[in-house]
């Protein structure tokens with residue numbers, strides 16, 4: 612059983628003619644309704660400024676709240692757009708990511724959560740909106756989880772095709788929150804070389820443009836799976852599906868089944884009966900998103916049934 616944290620409200624974050632469009636969440640919604648309606652569907656709650664400022668500077672948080680346009684669009688950077696209803700989506704995406712932690716603590720169990728939100732968050736820096744995202748949903752949630760004192764070692768696995776510069780920077784001085792990422796490199800946002808190691812808590816697995824399924828699996832296994840020996844008591848996925856071969860924004864050629872494989876191998880190696888929170892990041896081809904996400908969810912369901 613998966614707990615889906617999801618809101619219809621995300622269709623109101625209008626970005627116009629943009630790859631991070633309303634259509635994406637409609638596809639995710641269709642997938643959940645078509646195949647997962649027997650699972651638990653939970654409405655996210657709205658995050659407040661205090662929660663967001665666990666990782667973001669309060670001046671930056673205030674700036675975002677004050678920059679939502681009354682009509683039309685406002686650009687935080689050339690890629691990152693707000694429209695009149697965007698703030699509610701930003702706050703639900705943060706709130707929902709933290710709700711998963713709260714529920715895990717309250718219920719004292721090892722449930723699996725999938726947060727179907729938009730916009731993505733892994734490019735968002737402490738004081739800067741970037742790459743379609745304004746607040747770093749996964750980083751805020753992981754910081755909240757760590758500060759709760761219930762989780763001593765946390766792993767974030769980011770298989771989005773872009774490097775999660777924001778998440779890496781937020782945690783690069785941390786000893787107990789680990790961030791590992793496979794991503795096309797060199798590529799947007801420019802970070803993510805193997806030399807960026809933080810306190811030993813960062814592992815980057817760069818993929819060359821054109822990388823196929825076989826090469827991806829071998830690199831991911833050698834550079835990430837075989838490089839960590841820790842036990843973790845909470846695992847996040849920054850689940851982006853833009854490394855799919857159909858995706859228009861990047862040049863990595865993963866198949867649908869690779870998203871099952873990467874989820875499964877992480878869970879088998881690092882998840883010994885611990886809670887899992889997967890948070891949607893990118894994925895800009897609608898078929899790639901639908902089938903890639905379906906593969907990822909299949910592995911999460913198998914784990915939740917063990």
Ligand SMILES: [Zn+2]
Nearest residue numbers: 771773853893
């Ligand atoms: Zn991406």
